[in-house]
Amino acid sequence: MRAWAREVLASVLVNSIYEMKNYPVVLLNTVLSPLSFLIVITFVSRGQLIGEAIEGGFIMSMFQSGMSLQGDLSHLKNDFKLQDMVVSSPTTPSAYVTGMAIGEIIYSIPALAVLTILAAIYIHPGAIEALELLGVFLLMFLGSVALGFTLSTFSSDIVQSFAFSRLISTLFSTLPPVYYPITYIPTPFRYAAYLSPTTYAGEISQSATGLITLSSAEVALAWIILVGVSVSLLVVAVKKARWRDI
Amino acid sequence: MNGAGKTTLVRILATQLAPTAGRAAIDGLDVVEDAAKIRRRIACIPQEARTIPWMTPKQTVLSYLLWRGADYGDAKRRASEALAQLGLETQENVLNRRLSGGTKRKVLVATVLSSDADIIFLDEPTTGLDPLSRQELWTSLTGLAEHRFLILTTHYLEEAERLADVIGILHEGKLVGLGTLDKLRSTLKYQYSLMVTSATELPGVKEGVVTRARTGQTQILADESEAYAISRALLEKGAKFSMSKVSLEDVFFHMVHRTAEEAQS
Numbered sequence: 001m002r003a004w005a006r007e008v009l010a011s012v013l014v015n016s017i018y019e020m021k022n023y024p025v026v027l028l029n030t031v032l033s034p035l036s037f038l039i040v041i042t043f044v045s046r047g048q049l050i051g052e053a054i055e056g057g058f059i060m061s062m063f064q065s066g067m068s069l070q071g072d073l074s075h076l077k078n079d080f081k082l083q084d085m086v087v088s089s090p091t092t093p094s095a096y097v098t099g100m101a102i103g104e105i106i107y108s109i110p111a112l113a114v115l116t117i118l119a120a121i122y123i124h125p126g127a128i129e130a131l132e133l134l135g136v137f138l139l140m141f142l143g144s145v146a147l148g149f150t151l152s153t154f155s156s157d158i159v160q161s162f163a164f165s166r167l168i169s170t171l172f173s174t175l176p177p178v179y180y181p182i183t184y185i186p187t188p189f190r191y192a193a194y195l196s197p198t199t200y201a202g203e204i205s206q207s208a209t210g211l212i213t214l215s216s217a218e219v220a221l222a223w224i225i226l227v228g229v230s231v232s233l234l235v236v237a238v239k240k241a242r243w244r245d246i
Numbered sequence: 247m248n249g250a251g252k253t254t255l256v257r258i259l260a261t262q263l264a265p266t267a268g269r270a271a272i273d274g275l276d277v278v279e280d281a282a283k284i285r286r287r288i289a290c291i292p293q294e295a296r297t298i299p300w301m302t303p304k305q306t307v308l309s310y311l312l313w314r315g316a317d318y319g320d321a322k323r324r325a326s327e328a329l330a331q332l333g334l335e336t337q338e339n340v341l342n343r344r345l346s347g348g349t350k351r352k353v354l355v356a357t358v359l360s361s362d363a364d365i366i367f368l369d370e371p372t373t374g375l376d377p378l379s380r381q382e383l384w385t386s387l388t389g390l391a392e393h394r395f396l397i398l399t400t401h402y403l404e405e406a407e408r409l410a411d412v413i414g415i416l417h418e419g420k421l422v423g424l425g426t427l428d429k430l431r432s433t434l435k436y437q438y439s440l441m442v443t444s445a446t447e448l449p450g451v452k453e454g455v456v457t458r459a460r461t462g463q464t465q466i467l468a469d470e471s472e473a474y475a476i477s478r479a480l481l482e483k484g485a486k487f488s489m490s491k492v493s494l495e496d497v498f499f500h501m502v503h504r505t506a507e508e509a510q511s
Contacts, residue, residue: 003315010312013305014298022300022341081295085357088260088290088367090282091313244281245263 007091011099014082015072016106031110033064038115041179049180051123055133055205056179057115059198062137063173065104066144067165073100073152074161083153083243093243101145123209132208136201136226143197143230146237153242171196178202181212197229251419252399253293253369259397260290260367272365289314289363291354293370293399299343303329303353306342310357328360329353332386348379355386366390368398372405384409407494415501423501430497438473439496440466442480442487449479467492 019026037060041053077083086096119125125133147168155161176196177185182203185193193199200222207214207222214222257263258270261281270277275284297306304325311321329338332352342350351371358366368387372380387409390396400406406413413430415423423430431437436454441463448456454468454476466476473489480487 002317006312006315006317006321009318010309013312014301014309018298018302018305018309019300022302076298079296080298081292082298084257084260084262084292085290085295085310086313087262088285088288089310089314089361090286096313244261245257 003090004092004095007095008099008102010091011096012103012106014076015100015103017103020107027107027110031114033060033111035111035114037174037179038118045180050118051209051211052181052202052206053179054115054118054123055209055211056202057111058119058133058137059140059178059201059205060173061108061111061115062140063144063198064169065101065108065141066146066148067169067173068107068148069097069101069104069145070148070152070155070168071158071162071165072104073097073149074155074165075158077152078156078158078161087244093241097145097149097237100149101141104145105141125209129208133205136204136208139226139230140198140201143233146230146233150233150237150241172198176202181206183212197226200226200229248401249418250401250416252401252416254419255416256290256367256369256397256399257292260288260292261285262290262292287363288365288367289358289361290367291358291369291371293373295354295369297342297345297350297353299341301342302339303334303342303345303356304338306353307357307360311360314361314363324360325356328356331359331389332356346379348375348382351375351379351383352386355383355390359386359390363394365395365397368396370399370401372400372402380405403494403498413494415498417502423497427494427497430494430501431492434467434492434497434500436467436469436472437492438468438470438489439492440468440473440476440480440487440489442466442485446480446485446487447483449476449483451476467496 035057038050038053038057041056042050045053073083083096119133148165151164152161155164176193176199178198178201182190182193182199203212203214203222204219204226206212207219254263258265258277259272261277261284264278272284272288277284297303301309304322307325307328308318308321311324312318316324326335326338329335332355334349334352334356337345337349342353345353355368355371358368371387372383375383384405387396387398391409398406398409407427410427412424412426414421415430423433441459441461442448444458444462444464446464448464448466451466451468452472452475454466454472457465457467459465466473468476477487477489
């Protein structure tokens, strides 16, 4: 267990601490990205959607962490051959990915801290609601990390990998109704929005904090889909990710 | 030779690539069945491995040791020791991106040097280095090989000749030769090589082969007594020439051509 913790620490150091220490400018992007949407949505809605925008900021931060992981792991794998070096060592893939994922969360800490303060001021959720939100964000993070890791192990070209990472981020965290209620989307397009797991994350969060009203059955269905998607992505990562090349 | 299968072989043995057929083992341990046991004993610097630019040499070695399960304090001490061993003590806290190409390679060597692995894979570690950096790295690798088993791939034959105790020659995915340099030489009919400029009038070669070397010079392959007889004749004529035992390059081309001829027939 202690060796596993050290392996995790190595990944955390490489993927976040050393980079932040030596290149502090990289922090700015991770802070600004989720907050910029929050600011735009808040201004455009004249403050009407600030609650949704704060929750959207959380969802985007968590989802983007996984997608950034995909880009970072591909970069380390293809440009520095780090994955090959680590495969030929006692490190397990779970320790490697856990550390790298924690590294991504560390990058998000400033943005998450700002969002938490804003949530306390504008949404002020109770303990149960806060736990519900935490569960949603954690599921988002786990699912996106699993997806990011799996995709990174298949990547052989970093340019393609970064493009793919940005595309998935746009499709799953910018376009779907995470920063605004799904009712704002015209009906025919609403069905398309339900193809994204982040839509369910947005619905549960907005419903938990009273920003939209959903029936118990709708909330339960959203939870089932969100848990199902996250677990499926984790299973795919365990079964299909190419730690050792074939 | 490019495409011979060196990297594929290393990646299979270093448990990075699953074999599509056949069986490979290291010290009796199967690379598929016993991968976890093998990984505790090996370390590898892959082909085209690079140091991460936003890290320092010390951070590079330290994190690698943590991945291998070392505790933080121990890893820190061993990282400094390994870097000092390679003469990098003054650069251990400089960002990797500020280091020269040769120094970056040394940092990678320091990672495997600091580890407790007893089998080390180095896939073309000197490719792209200038002659001075290559010499320095050769010295480092010679030191590393004193206590570890090194498997090094290269397409620089003089590098294999200089560093290896046992040489394997891969051609189109097949091991066409394996042994010490002397053993590989013994597979050739003639053990000596004379190089003369192409304009030189050659003395009579009773038993031997006259070919054109890749340098454009004329090469005579002969046995020892014939080689000395030819060299005496060349000296009498005042011709410039060099004589040596056949090189690994001669062995390599002989083996590769023989394999090609065997494949044709």
